[in-house]
Amino acid sequence: xxxxxxxxxxxxxxxxxxxxxxxxxxxxxxxxxxxxxxxxxxxxxxxxxxxxxxxxxxxxxxxxxxxxxxxxxxxxxxxxxxxxxxxxxxxxxxxxxxxxxxxxxxxxxxxxxxxxxxxxxxxxxxxxxxxxxxxxxxxxxxxxxxxxxxxxxxxxxxxxxxxxxxxxxxxxxxxxxxxxxxxxxxxxxxxxxxxxxxxxxxxxxxxxxxxxxxxxxxxxxxxxxxxxxxxxxxxxxxxxxxxxxxxxxxxxxxxxxxxxxxxxxxxxxxxxxxxxxxxxxxxxxxxxxxxxxxxxxxxxxxxxxxxxxxxxxxxxxxxxxxxxxxxxxxxxxxxxxxxxxxxxxxxxxxxxxxxxx
Amino acid sequence: xxxxxxxxxxxxxxxxxxxxxxxxxxxxxxxxxxxxxxxxxxxxxxxxxxxxxxxxxxxxxxxxxxxxxxxxxxxxxxxxxxxxxxxxxxxxxxxxxxxxxxxxxxxxxxxxxxxxxxxxxxxxxxxxxxxxxxxxxxxxxxxxxxxxxxxxxxxxxxxxxxxxxxxxxxxxxxxxxxxxxxxxxxxxxxxxxxxxxxxxxxxxxxxxxxxxxxxxxxxxxxxxxxxxxxxxxxxxxxxxxxxxxxxxxxxxxxx
Numbered sequence: 001x002x003x004x005x006x007x008x009x010x011x012x013x014x015x016x017x018x019x020x021x022x023x024x025x026x027x028x029x030x031x032x033x034x035x036x037x038x039x040x041x042x043x044x045x046x047x048x049x050x051x052x053x054x055x056x057x058x059x060x061x062x063x064x065x066x067x068x069x070x071x072x073x074x075x076x077x078x079x080x081x082x083x084x085x086x087x088x089x090x091x092x093x094x095x096x097x098x099x100x101x102x103x104x105x106x107x108x109x110x111x112x113x114x115x116x117x118x119x120x121x122x123x124x125x126x127x128x129x130x131x132x133x134x135x136x137x138x139x140x141x142x143x144x145x146x147x148x149x150x151x152x153x154x155x156x157x158x159x160x161x162x163x164x165x166x167x168x169x170x171x172x173x174x175x176x177x178x179x180x181x182x183x184x185x186x187x188x189x190x191x192x193x194x195x196x197x198x199x200x201x202x203x204x205x206x207x208x209x210x211x212x213x214x215x216x217x218x219x220x221x222x223x224x225x226x227x228x229x230x231x232x233x234x235x236x237x238x239x240x241x242x243x244x245x246x247x248x249x250x251x252x253x254x255x256x257x258x259x260x261x262x263x264x265x266x267x268x269x270x271x272x273x274x275x276x277x278x279x280x281x282x283x284x285x286x287x288x289x290x291x292x293x294x295x296x297x298x299x300x301x302x303x304x305x306x307x308x309x310x311x312x313x314x315x316x317x318x319x320x321x322x323x324x325x326x327x328x329x330x331x332x333x334x335x336x337x338x339x340x341x342x343x344x345x346x347x348x349x350x351x352x353x354x355x356x357x
Numbered sequence: 358x359x360x361x362x363x364x365x366x367x368x369x370x371x372x373x374x375x376x377x378x379x380x381x382x383x384x385x386x387x388x389x390x391x392x393x394x395x396x397x398x399x400x401x402x403x404x405x406x407x408x409x410x411x412x413x414x415x416x417x418x419x420x421x422x423x424x425x426x427x428x429x430x431x432x433x434x435x436x437x438x439x440x441x442x443x444x445x446x447x448x449x450x451x452x453x454x455x456x457x458x459x460x461x462x463x464x465x466x467x468x469x470x471x472x473x474x475x476x477x478x479x480x481x482x483x484x485x486x487x488x489x490x491x492x493x494x495x496x497x498x499x500x501x502x503x504x505x506x507x508x509x510x511x512x513x514x515x516x517x518x519x520x521x522x523x524x525x526x527x528x529x530x531x532x533x534x535x536x537x538x539x540x541x542x543x544x545x546x547x548x549x550x551x552x553x554x555x556x557x558x559x560x561x562x563x564x565x566x567x568x569x570x571x572x573x574x575x576x577x578x579x580x581x582x583x584x585x586x587x588x589x590x591x592x593x594x595x596x597x598x599x600x601x602x603x604x605x606x607x608x609x610x611x612x
Contacts (some may be wrong), residue, residue, distance in 0.1 A: 014374045261449035264411050265515070269522055270439035270466025271473075278474045279462050283453050 025092045026081070032076030032088030036112065041069045047119035085111075146328035147335060154330050158337055160316060165314030166341065168232050169300035172239035177293060180244050183209065183348070184251030191255065212321045213245035221307035235312025237346050247296055254288040255281060297351040305338050358386040360423070361526055362408065367417035369582075371405050379582040385526075390552050391560045392573035392590070400582040401562040405528045408560070409441045410434060411510060421526070422525070434546050439466035442519030442557075446531040448511040452504035456495070456514050459503050460486040463521025482521075489517040493547050509540035516547055520555070527551060529561040533568070541565070542558040545572050566593065 050056045080086040084094055085101040087108050095101055130136060185191060187209060192202035220238035228234050262280040271279065308316015315338060322330040362385040369378040369485035377400045385391050393401050393599035403599050406412040408419055410426070418427045442463075450459045461478050464485075468478075478486075490496045493513035498506060503514060512532060519527055529548060545568055552559045563569050569576060570590045578593075578601045586597055599606060 014370065014376065017374060156414055221605075236395060248424040259449075261447050262451055265405075265443065265445060265449035265518075266462060266465065267411060268409055268438060268441070268443040268528075269463050270437075271462075272435060272470060274470050275465045279451060279465065283451050286453075348532070 022094075025094055026089075029086065029088035029092040029094055030078055030081035032091060033081040033086045034073050036087055036108070037077045037080070038070060038073035040112065040115065041073060042066075043119050045069075047122055048115075051122055130265050139279060143328055149329060150333035150336055151327070151329035152333065155331060158315065158334055161315040161318045162337055162341055164232055165304045165308065165316070166301055166345075168236045168312075168314055169239065169297060169304045172236045172243055172304075173293060173297040173300055175240055175246060176243040176296075180247045180251060181289075183244065183248040184255060185277070187248055188252040188255035190258075191281070205275035209245045209248055212241060213249065215242075217242040217303050217307050218310060221310050221312040225311040230311035230313075230317075232313030235307050235314060235316075238307055238312060239303060242303075243296055243300060247292055250292045251285070251289055254285050254292075258284040287356055290356055294349050294352050295319075298345045301345050302342055305342075358388070361387050361389075361421070362384050362560075363420040364404075364408070365417075365418045365420075366416045367404070367407060367419065369400070369407055369412060370415045377582050378407065378414075378452070379456060381477075381579070381582070381584055382417075383577055383584065385558060385560060387558055388552070388556060389558055390549070390572060391558075392516065392569050392576050393560065393562045393579060394564070394566070394569055394601065395579035399579040401502055401579055402530050403445070403582075404579065405530050405560065405562060408526075408528060409438055409443060410535050412559070439522050440525045442518055442522050442524035442527040442568040443476065443533050444512070444515045444529045446534045448515045450503040450511055450514055450518075452502075454503055454573065456490070456503055457486055457499045459482070459514055460489060460499075460517045460521060463518035466522065475510065477478050486517070486521060489520040490514075492520065492550070507540075508536050509544060512544050513547060516544075516551065524557055527557050527559045529559060531562045531564065534564055541568065548572065566598070569593070 046059055050059050077086075077088075081088050084096050085098075086095070086103050087105045089095040090101075090105045095105065183205065186198075187202055187205050189202065192198040217238050220241050221235055224234040224237045225231075228237065258281060262284070263276060266276045266280040302315055304312065305316040305319070308314045309317070309320045311317060315334060319331060319334045319338075322334065362482050364384070366377075367381045368380050370376050381404060383402075390467070392405065403412055407414045408421075410419075414427060418425055420426065421437060421441070424437075426434070429437065437512050451462065458476075461482060464478065464482050465473055466582060472478075487499060488497060490499055493516050495506075495510055495513050495517075498510065498514075503511060506514065515532075527548075532548070533544050536544060548559055548561060549572055551557050561572075563573075570593075573590045576586065576588060576590050576593065577584055578597075585600060593601075
């Protein structure tokens with residue numbers, strides 16, 4: 001047998017890697033602890049002290065105060081994290097397994113949760129009195145009674161408006177398919193991770209798509225109604241943009257969760273990248289893609305009514321006009337029609353999705 | 358005897374830190390039926406995947422027909438892969454496609470991209486596919502959907518697919534581990550047929566020693582990523598068995 005050609009010490013390599021990993025985890029744990037302490041101080045001061053104890057209307061704000069808190073929490077967080085008895089250390093799996101360390105982090109986690117719940121309650125201004133006051137109930141009564149006696153005189157207008165909405169949603173969904181397909185392949189980690197060039201494309205596109213998706217269609221509709229003018233076109237583009245970003249994510253996740261086996265098998269035959277994608281990836285994702293797209297049409301019809309409220313055209317715009325005039329009988333008819341259409345769309349898309357699986 | 362494969366000091370360390378192969382060296386000669394045995398996790402699958410480079414070896418060399426293929430890539434790698442067929446434990450067929458298309462997929466390495474994506478396989482390819490299905494005895498299922506077939510039948514489709522490559526070497530990664538004993542034996546007979554009648558060299562990972570004794574011409578045993586035994590299947594006695602599979606192991610007979 002030949003002598004080994006390459007001197008190789010994997011064990012040392014592995015140990016070194018493990019040590020580095022531990023260092024990184026400790027830094028993460030300390031950062032987490034700093035955040036937890038900072039958060040606790042801030043919430044205690046602003047929500048509990050100012051709001052509840054002093055009952056201030058306008059909360060005082062100063063950067064020096066916040067800076068001071070930050071310095072204090074960096075100090076406490078670092079020491080606490082290094083002692084390995086903190087919540088951060090527990091989350092990162094570095095905590096000591098003693099009873100007292102466990103107790104400390106459990107109590108702290110429980111306190112954090114309660115603090116958040118209480119301040120959330122205060123911020124939302126929950127009030128049972130407002131819900132059941134006399135004037136409140138009367139107002140609700142007035143609106144509900146007119147909603148349930150809809151004005152049939154505008155039925156034909158409303159029908160056309162709602163058809164406009166359905167078409168708008170359909171076109172947005174259909175136009176989204178080609179760009180979504182392309183984007184989904186280049187944002188699928190398992191296809192792009194092989195070399196640095198494709199991986200950086202993957203990374204940049206992921207960031208852009210996340211950004212686009214995090215902006216609600218409602219905001220996109222406002223932007224495009226300024227850009228191309230109020231009307232169904234603005235609504236359609238708004239939906240299109242959001243649909244592409246949202247579905248590219250769903251599609252690429254479907255690609256990432258395919259069975260690797262067939263990919264290995266086709267790779268082993270000597271096939272090239274395109275052939276592998278066509279023979280081993282595409283057959284596995286056709287059904288999920290179809291299902292997502294049909295479901296998205298359904299979602300888009302619902303969203304189209306909402307973005308109509310800000311000038312995206314269709315039934316939403318009409319609803320907005322009658323609501324502004326306080327004509328509640330007309331609003332009632334429109335709401336009932338929207339409910340019926342949404343229900344039908346929901347039913348149809350569910351049936352189609354059932355049928356193709 | 359002509360050497361077909363030479364593996365020298367092969368190491369594989371996964372990014373997770375698992376050291377799956379620790380300096381494995383062996384040779385394979387033309388016409389052999391080499392069986393690799395060992396516990397789950399001993400590195401058998403990694404070893405096969407390092408040969409056709411589905412996994413990248415961390416260090417060491419793999420020579421196929423005298424050529425160093427450890428670091429080749431792109432078109433060159435694909436041309437080498439064409440000559441090495443592979444069959445998997447989970448069959449790895451394209452479930453929604455008909456059997457015949459699954460078999461034709463074995464030809465992809467020989468085809469231009471566009472015609473293969475359009476599904477334009479030349480008639481002689483289709484004839485070859487039917488012929489290969491005949492070899493594994495399931496010609497009549499050619500136009501069924503692959504996932505309609507039983508496990509044993511699916512594995513036969515996978516064998517037919519690898520035969521489309523006209524391979525010089527066939528890698529089989531625990532091809533019978535998810536099949537019942539009777540079907541296992543019949544699948545092994547197809548491998549024997551491919552080995553004896555078509556002259557394809559076979560490297561096969563197996564679990565059951567009764568199958569090893571019946572089909573292997575030579576055996577290597579892996580334990581924790583190292584070769585602990587190399588020799589003829591008849592030499593594996595009680596003592597070797599305990600070395601390979603651990604002290605508590607007991608041989609179970611399957612017929």
